[in-house]
Amino acid sequence: MSLTGNDESRLTGCFEGLRVLDFSTTIAGPHCARMLADMGAEVIKIESAEGETMRTRPPVRHGCSTAFGQLNVGKKSVVLDLKCSADVEAVRRLVATADILVENFRPGVMQRLGLAYATLSELNPRLIYCSISGYGQTGPSAELPAYAPVIHAASGYEMAHLAYQPGRSRPDYCGIYHADVVTGTYAFGAIASALYQRERTGRGQHIDCSMLESMLSLTLNEIQGAQFAVEPPQRPPFGPAETRDGYVMIAVASEKTFQNLM
Incomplete structure (x- = not known):
């Protein structure tokens, strides 16, 4: 898609005038809120005096984490101090002026702080409150801590990926946090949908965004194969081929693409 200067400005400023309270830490929530900022929303990141852990995540340049900067630019x-009643009252005043709240504490934490959706929606019925967690806000695993590599394993993603690696029996080490980025992106989409619905109803809502369910959406064929008898492929359908100066990815999806390759 090609955009002129004016078109691009309208696209990236489409959330201008919206205020977002970002209580989230690490990657998934901050990535979601960063996308909202990219679209023109005013995003206010709320941190403790110590700052969140990503502030010290390498690479660090001039005393600042560039990874933290990437996730929080524009905010x-x-x-x-959310344990201080005066500061909680300050949050409540901010909520009265906010459109969106993003948080990724363990389920139950915001409730204990007096900042649950049920409480804050009374102050601001138009508030869209997005909770990101490992396993969702309810259920037997809801209060378990969850980082992306754990969710990769719990969802079956690692073993599904391993099934396409002939001759290997050990899952990969995790260095790229798919679960965080995918969940943050899904949360952004859910918030955009809730904004559209708010235009029609005048009311906000509570969004429950689960990292586990987000990762399960990536294993489309594997979920279907686990439920129905499917003949396993003789080899992975796509794969890298080694050449003299590196690898090329050959992806033959049909007879037509095979003929084009030939």
Whole structure:
């Protein structure tokens, strides 16, 4: 798609005028809120005095983490102690002016702080409140801690990927956090949908975005294969071929693509 300067400005500023309170840490929530900022929303990141752990994540240049910068560029910042009643009251005042709240604490934490959706929606019925967690807000695993590599394993993603590696029996080490980025992106899409619905109803809603369910969406064929008898492929359908100066990825999806390759 080609955009002129004016078209691009309208696209990236489509959330201008919206205020977002970003309580999230690490990757999934901050990635979601960063996307909202990219679309023109005013995003206020709320941190403790110590700052979140990503502030020290390498690479660090001039005392600042560039990974933290990538996830939080375009946001404003305020330091609040959510265990202090005066600071919680400050949050409540901010909520009254906000359109969106993003948080990724373990389920139950915001409730204990007096900042659950049921409480804040009374202050602001138009509030769209997005909760990102490992396993969802309810269920037997809801309160378990969850980082991306754990979710990769719990979803079956690692073993599904291993099944396409002939001659290997050990899953890969995890260095790229698919679960965080995918979940943050799904949360962004859910918030956009909730904004559209709010235009029609005048009310916000609580969004429950699960990392586990987000990862399960990546194993489309494997989920179907686990439920129905499917003859396993003789070899992976796509794969890298080694050449003298590196690898090329050959992807033959049909007779037509095979003929084109030939």
